[in-house]
Amino acid sequence: MSIVKPDMSVNLAGIPLRNPVMTASGTFGYGEEFSEYVNLEAIGAFVTKGLSLKPRAGNPTPRIVETPGGMLNAIGLQNVGIDAFIAKKIPFVRTVNTPCIANFFGDTVDEYAEMTRRLNEIPEVVALEMNISCPNVKQGGIVFGTDPACAASVVAACRAVTQKPLIVKLSPNVTDVVAMARACVDAGADSLSLINTLIGMAIDLKKRRPVLANVTGGFSGPAIKPIALRMVWQVARAVKVPIIGIGGIMNATDALEFILAGATAVQVGTASFINPGAAQTIVEEIEAWMVANGVADIKTLIGALEV
Amino acid sequence: MQFTSMILSNAEISPGYWRMRLTAPQEFAAATPGQFVMVRVNGAIDPLLRRPFAVFDVGVHTPPQSGAVPQVYFEMLYRVVGKGTAMLSALHETDLLDILGPLGTGFDQGNADEEKLIVGGGIGLAPLYLLARELVTRKSPVRLFAGGRTRDDILCITEFERLGVECYTATEDGSLGEQGLVTEALKRRLDALKGKATLYACGPDGMLHAVAKIAAQYGIPCQVSLEGYMACGVGACLGCVAPGKGHSPETPDYRCVCTEGPVFESSDLKWGA
Ligand SMILES: Cc1cc2nc3c(=O)[nH]c(=O)nc-3n(C[C@H](O)[C@H](O)[C@H](O)COP(=O)(O)OP(=O)(O)OC[C@H]3O[C@@H](n4cnc5c(N)ncnc54)[C@H](O)[C@@H]3O)c2cc1C
Ligand SMILES: Cc1cc2nc3c(=O)[nH]c(=O)nc-3n(C[C@H](O)[C@H](O)[C@H](O)COP(=O)(O)O)c2cc1C
Ligand code: FES
Numbered sequence: 001m002s003i004v005k006p007d008m009s010v011n012l013a014g015i016p017l018r019n020p021v022m023t024a025s026g027t028f029g030y031g032e033e034f035s036e037y038v039n040l041e042a043i044g045a046f047v048t049k050g051l052s053l054k055p056r057a058g059n060p061t062p063r064i065v066e067t068p069g070g071m072l073n074a075i076g077l078q079n080v081g082i083d084a085f086i087a088k089k090i091p092f093v094r095t096v097n098t099p100c101i102a103n104f105f106g107d108t109v110d111e112y113a114e115m116t117r118r119l120n121e122i123p124e125v126v127a128l129e130m131n132i133s134c135p136n137v138k139q140g141g142i143v144f145g146t147d148p149a150c151a152a153s154v155v156a157a158c159r160a161v162t163q164k165p166l167i168v169k170l171s172p173n174v175t176d177v178v179a180m181a182r183a184c185v186d187a188g189a190d191s192l193s194l195i196n197t198l199i200g201m202a203i204d205l206k207k208r209r210p211v212l213a214n215v216t217g218g219f220s221g222p223a224i225k226p227i228a229l230r231m232v233w234q235v236a237r238a239v240k241v242p243i244i245g246i247g248g249i250m251n252a253t254d255a256l257e258f259i260l261a262g263a264t265a266v267q268v269g270t271a272s273f274i275n276p277g278a279a280q281t282i283v284e285e286i287e288a289w290m291v292a293n294g295v296a297d298i299k300t301l302i303g304a305l306e307v
Numbered sequence: 308m309q310f311t312s313m314i315l316s317n318a319e320i321s322p323g324y325w326r327m328r329l330t331a332p333q334e335f336a337a338a339t340p341g342q343f344v345m346v347r348v349n350g351a352i353d354p355l356l357r358r359p360f361a362v363f364d365v366g367v368h369t370p371p372q373s374g375a376v377p378q379v380y381f382e383m384l385y386r387v388v389g390k391g392t393a394m395l396s397a398l399h400e401t402d403l404l405d406i407l408g409p410l411g412t413g414f415d416q417g418n419a420d421e422e423k424l425i426v427g428g429g430i431g432l433a434p435l436y437l438l439a440r441e442l443v444t445r446k447s448p449v450r451l452f453a454g455g456r457t458r459d460d461i462l463c464i465t466e467f468e469r470l471g472v473e474c475y476t477a478t479e480d481g482s483l484g485e486q487g488l489v490t491e492a493l494k495r496r497l498d499a500l501k502g503k504a505t506l507y508a509c510g511p512d513g514m515l516h517a518v519a520k521i522a523a524q525y526g527i528p529c530q531v532s533l534e535g536y537m538a539c540g541v542g543a544c545l546g547c548v549a550p551g552k553g554h555s556p557e558t559p560d561y562r563c564v565c566t567e568g569p570v571f572e573s574s575d576l577k578w579g580a
Binding site: 026027028029033034036037049057058060061062063064065066068069070071073075078221222250270272273274275276277 | 308309347352353354355356357405407535536537538539541542543544545546547548549550556558559560561
């Protein structure tokens with residue numbers, strides 16, 4: 001029997017999504033920037049730029065450079081801060097009938113917890129995504145997401161102050177991503193998203209200088225997909241919470257590969273820069289693929305990789 | 308807006324400099340001077356990001372055949388500097404390109420009676436032609452100061468002259484116009500005008516900085532069009548920012564070049580930061 005309208009809905013830690021395709025933090029502004037190019041109500045969810053208690057001005061320039069098949073960014077987490085987010089960005093979010101997930105970060109455990117409290121009070125924010133790829137300024141700058149104990153303590157502190165679904169976004173810049181994943185789940189994460197950017201670098205030979213003012217930057221785009229797929233596959237086998245696959249997703253094939261590897265949902269990042277309608281296009285392509293391949297329910301594909 | 312555009316022509320107008328004409332939807336006719344487009348050079352992932360280019364000109368072409376529909380077009384002037392621009396230069400008539408635009412905040416055209424002095428360095432002339440055309444339409448007196456390293460870097464001067472704009476040129480090697488920097492001719496004109504004018508500039512950083520200084524010295528308004536390394540062109544990545552006037556390492560003040568700019572009042576920016 002042929003499928004006319006495949007079921008693309010998934011449930012992400014209690015959030016029903018019309019389909020598994022969301023946008024990735026830092027690549028989609030606060031949603032509004034893209035409203036001219038994407039039907040926001042055609043995608044599963046959208047994730048805000050990383051938010052902090054105080055506004056952040058970000059890093060010196062150059063902040064971006066392209067490399068073959070990818071890009072490096074050292075934006076420096078520039079964002080409007082939680083107060084301006086509520087005052088200036090939420091009114092738009094309210095007009096869109098699509099779950100908004102707030103991505104956030106802090107410099108200390110207390111800041112993360114305070115951000116969680118603030119975001120917890122915003123009805124338009126249906127879930128929280130913690131970016132733990134940030135240095136803990138109170139502990140010699142160790143990146144929360146690279147030490148299981150550090151990660152567990154910050155996740156536990158946030159978990160204690162919200163009932164909303166708490167997604168922890170893992171850093172790939174670790175030796176053992178499974179150990180990190182387990183630590184975060186044990187500390188109360190409802191879902192894990194991965195991967196954040198890989199730390200990379202580019203050099204200008206002529207000037208004998210690094211291209212980015214910050215010297216190093218986060219590597220994203222199609223070039224990182226194999227690493228992201230591998231990590232999603234490893235983590236999905238090790239933990240029971242739903243996984244969000246991120247890294248180099250450019251089209252439906254990429255997205256479906258992540259789902260086979262064990263992701264319940266995916267995030268589209270760098271691709272939105274190249275094609276602002278990328279997330280919506282991927283939804284349409286997945287639907288067409290399901291029809292063509294006789295897949296009635298996308299949930300049957302989650303983790304269906306045959307090894 | 309995002310649209311698929313067909314190349315109508317693509318020609319090298321001076322060694323290393325190309326001019327491309329492309330089809331555009333009706334709404335594109337509203338593009339204003341100083342706005343830009345983000346061009347997806349090809350459908351593959353290398354180059355990955357779109358490339359930003361100023362709107363050099365926009366117009367409507369009515370084909371001579373009877374019953375033919377008028378077609379909105381725009382033009383870009385580009386310099387081959389790397390992979391993406393080299394690929395653009397290899398494209399031909401009827402090839403298709405994916406375009407985002409017109410984007411950004413362009414030039415403010417000020418009040419009509421004051422003289423407008425436009426300063427362009429090399430490929431920096433790209434956003435200035437449409438500006439000159441609009442200013443002339445509004446009956447402003449306009450003069451162009453075009454600088455470059457050699458005569459090959461002085462582009463499209465006849466186009467400006469055809470608008471009735473008086474053009475001054477200067478090259479560092481003296482191969483065209485005065486030898487030296489075009490800012491010298493600019494200062495002479497400002498002295499003659501007793502400092503009553505508006506400046507517009509686009510070009511290499513050194514030139515923009517010099518023009519901004521001149522504007523400050525003469526106490527006159529000056530708008531500059533900046534470049535920034537862009538990923539999205541729509542204000543989402545925050546990669547393209549430039550330091551604003553209040554900027555210091557302790558109190559950073561960054562302006563978004565793709566949305567607040569690319570055109571800024573020179574006095575709103577921090578120079579030499
Ligand atoms: C608002 C704006 C308007 C512009 N208008 C014009 C124009 O009208 N004509 C023209 O010739 N050039 C223009 N440029 C510059 C043009 O975008 C770059 O020359 C072009 O992107 C280089 O691409 P490439 O692949 O050939 O070079 P690459 O090999 O990628 O790099 C060469 C150099 O180009 C610059 N560059 C590369 N990618 C980008 C990017 N995504 N954003 C900004 N700079 C980049 C970098 O400085 C780099 O070092 C404009 C830039 C901006 C920001
Ligand atoms: C310019 C830029 C800014 C980003 N900002 C954030 C951020 O603020 N918070 C965050 O958790 N991730 C941020 N990311 C990481 C992305 O959300 C995503 O994890 C990463 O880019 C990998 O996906 P991709 O290859 O599809 O881009 C950013 C990425 C880019 C390219
Ligand atoms: S280019 Fe992305 S914010 Fe300006």
